[in-house]
Amino acid sequence: MQLYYARGTIAVAVAIALHEAGLGFEAVRLDFKAGDQTRPDYHAINPKGRVPALVTDHGILTETGAIMDYIADLAPQARLRPEDPYEAAQMRAAMYYLASTMHVNHAHRARGLRWADEDSSIADMKAKAVRTMTESAQFVETHMLRGPFVMGGALSLADPYLFVAASWLEGDGVDLGLFPKIRAFREAMAARASVARVVADGMI
Incomplete structure (x- = not known):
């Protein structure tokens, strides 16, 4: 398989x-920064011009959540998805929040041109991202982390997703000192061989 990614993006969660x-x-x-995502050769792989894209023997998958589910299906022995249907749904609820709310809040700071053209509008979005990302961090701190990991004591697909999203917080102006659970979560994730590998590979 081939994983197309950009450094520091949510695609690193797939890795x-x-x-x-x-x-x-x-x-x-x-x-x-060089615009690789806008070029025809990459659009032939992912016409959305986004990452991740995973090239498999069966075809190309895009969208982080879909790729993560595929990984869990390929390697059930890794137990990356809870067996209980309700718990699996809770895990996906966390992932969908990260995708639909926290990731979008983050993008308003760096990629305002997706939503507006006026400089003043983009500046307003960038400024508000501090508040909205702080609100997202508070939601994660209060409602999402059920233990060392999202689902409690065991790692699931939601944890790589959250780890990457949480790595954006300081850059978005969030005071991480307010969120001890998130700090502990990032430390627990950083201790895992999978995260050490992507760090060593310069992916994040």
Whole structure:
């Protein structure tokens, strides 16, 4: 498999999950500043011009949540998804929040051109991102982390997702001192071999 990613993006969560699952892959790095994601050769892989994209023997998958579910299906022995249907749904609820709310809050700071053209509008979005990302961090701190990890004591697909999203907090102006559970979570994740690998590979 080939994983197309850009440094520090949510695609790195897929790399962490692949390592946790023990699945081999080739990491293909895109340089967003150089515009690699806008070029026809990459659009032939992912016409959305986003990451991640995972090239498999069956075709190309996009969207982080879908790819993560695929990884869990390929490696059930890794137990990256709870067996209990309700617990699995709770895990996905956390992932959908990260995708639909926290990730969007983050994008308002760095990628305001997706939503507006006026400089003043983009500046307003960038300024408000501090508040909205702080609110997201508070939600994670209060309602999402059920233990060392999202689902309690065992790592699940939601944890690589949260780890990458939580790595954006300082850059978005969030005071991490207010969130001891998130700090402890990041330390627990950083101690895992999967995260050490993506750090060593310069992916995050």
